[in-house]
Structures are given as structure tokens and as C-alpha cells.
Amino acid sequence: MNQTVVDLLERNADHAEEFESRFDDVQDSQHPAVVTVCCSDSRVLQDHMWENDEPGHVFTCANIGNRVCQRTDADEVVSGDVLYPIAHTGTETAVVVGHTGCGAVTAAYDAITGDAAGEPAGIEHAIGLLTPHLEAGVEALPADVSRTEAINQLVEYNVDRQVAALLESEAVPDSVDVVGVVYDFQDVYAERRGEVHVVNVDGETEVDALRDIHSEIAARIERRWEY
Structure with missing residues (x-):
């Protein structure tokens, strides 16, 4: 057997021993x-970033570029992966989690600026879902911005676009709170790697306004780009 799978199964045995009694209320x-x-970047620890060890507490979705939409024959709609808990389990909070140095945002940036390399069809499709939402952001980037900073500014811009897609969808009730954050493991926002920074709450992106409205988390509200 592949040694990676063997290692995974050994870790799962430890997990099962620890969690056996934690599924009683959610079976x-x-x-x-x-x-x-x-x-879906392997460095983005989806449950562990929240220190979540409670089955049934967080409904996790992942894809390259933390996209909330999928394309149908008729239109672009909120992905069923994201919509399912909102529509069927009473979930009333959605959090879009971008991350520093995002490869999908980088690929979309390169596609928009004409520097894209060829990709397999499936990856091209996923990046193609991002690029229309990021084109205006690329055009608005400061002229003297470095490539690294441009990507991290577009990470925030992408989070904003995904939040907007949820807020504008008729399939998402107005009662659902939508928050956009960036997970930092590259020392972009602070020296504490792995920290989550709030960049958008229900469409509001202005830092001072957010800090006034949500004073209890003011220290966690930060943006690289207020465009």
C-alpha cells in the first residue's frame, strides 16, 4: 500500500479513538x-484554523479560489455546496475565506494580464469562473504595485466579489450574515502566521466603519487595499 495512505489510516485511527463519543448528537x-x-490550498487548515473539534458545527466547502458560484447552462448561480446548509440545515452565517498568496488568484491575474500558461481543461474552467469577477480589480490596481502585493490585494478583492455574489443571490435569505476574511500564513498582515483577518462584513469593506460597527473585533479587522 502507498505509504501516504498507510500514514493517513494510522492518523485516522487516532482520530476515531478521540472522536468516537462526539458524534452522539449529530448522527x-x-x-x-x-x-x-x-x-482548497493544502496550507489552509479549514477546521483547525478555528480550533474546531466539534462535529456538526462548521459546514466546510473548498475549491481553488474560494469561489461561491458555479456555472449552469442558464446562468451563474450560488454553488449547491455553499447553498445546501443555508437551504436545508438552518445555517445563517457564511464566511468566505481567502488566503495570502493564493495560486488561483495568481492564475486569474496572469490570465487577465496575458501571462497565463496553458492548463488542463478542468483548471482552466475553475480559473475562468474567477477571471470575470477580478477584471475590474486588476484594472484598478495601483500602477506601481509589485506583483506580490497585487496578488494579495486581489485576494481581498476576490473575497469581496464572492461576498457580493452571496448577498445579491435571491437564493440566500437576507437573514444570512456574510463575512469575508483572509487567512495569512505569509506575514502579510502581521507576524502571527495562521491568523484570520476580517476584510468584509455584509458588503461593508471600509476599515474604520467596520471597526466602529464591530468594536469587539476591531483588532482583527484589517485590509491591504481599500479601493
Whole structure:
């Protein structure tokens, strides 16, 4: 057997021993408090970033670029992965989680600026879902911005666009709170790697306004780019 799989099974045995009794209340149904939409980057520790060890508490979705939409024959709609807990389990909080140095945002930036390399069709499709939402952001970037800073500014811009898509969708009730954050493991926002920084709450992106409205988390509200 592949040694990686052997190692995974050994870790799962430890997990099963620790968690065996934690599924009693959620074996037959789930009512997660929040649905998170993360990038599937292996460095983004979806549950562990919240120190979540409670089955049934966080409904996690992941894809490259933390996208909330999918394309149908008729239109672009909120992805069923994201919408399911909102529509069926009473979940009333959605958190879009971008991350510093995002490869999908980088690929979309390169596609928009004409520097894209060829990709397999599936990756091209995923990046193609991002690029229309980021084009205006690329055009608005400061002229003297470095490539690294441009990517991290667009990470925030992408989070904003995904939050907007949820807020504008008729399939998402107005009662659902939508928050956008960035997970930092590259010392972009602070020296504490792994910290989450709030950049958008229900469409509000102005830092001072957010800090006034949400004073209890003022220290966690920060942006690289207020465009």
C-alpha cells in the first residue's frame, strides 16, 4: 500500500479513538452554525484554523479560489455546496475565506494580464469562473504595485466579489450574515502566521466603519487595499 495512505489510516485511527463519543448528537442530522468557503490550498487548515473539534458545527466547502458560484447552462448561480446548509440545515452565517498568496488568484491575474500558461481543461474552467469577477480589480490596481502585493490585494478583492455574489443571490435569505476574511500564513498582515483577518462584513469593506460597527473585533479587522 502507498505509504501516504498507510500514514493517513494510522492518523485516522487516532482520530476515531478521540472522536468516537462526539458524534452522539449529530448522527442523524446536522445544524451547523456556519458554512465556510475556503480555498482548497493544502496550507489552509479549514477546521483547525478555528480550533474546531466539534462535529456538526462548521459546514466546510473548498475549491481553488474560494469561489461561491458555479456555472449552469442558464446562468451563474450560488454553488449547491455553499447553498445546501443555508437551504436545508438552518445555517445563517457564511464566511468566505481567502488566503495570502493564493495560486488561483495568481492564475486569474496572469490570465487577465496575458501571462497565463496553458492548463488542463478542468483548471482552466475553475480559473475562468474567477477571471470575470477580478477584471475590474486588476484594472484598478495601483500602477506601481509589485506583483506580490497585487496578488494579495486581489485576494481581498476576490473575497469581496464572492461576498457580493452571496448577498445579491435571491437564493440566500437576507437573514444570512456574510463575512469575508483572509487567512495569512505569509506575514502579510502581521507576524502571527495562521491568523484570520476580517476584510468584509455584509458588503461593508471600509476599515474604520467596520471597526466602529464591530468594536469587539476591531483588532482583527484589517485590509491591504481599500479601493
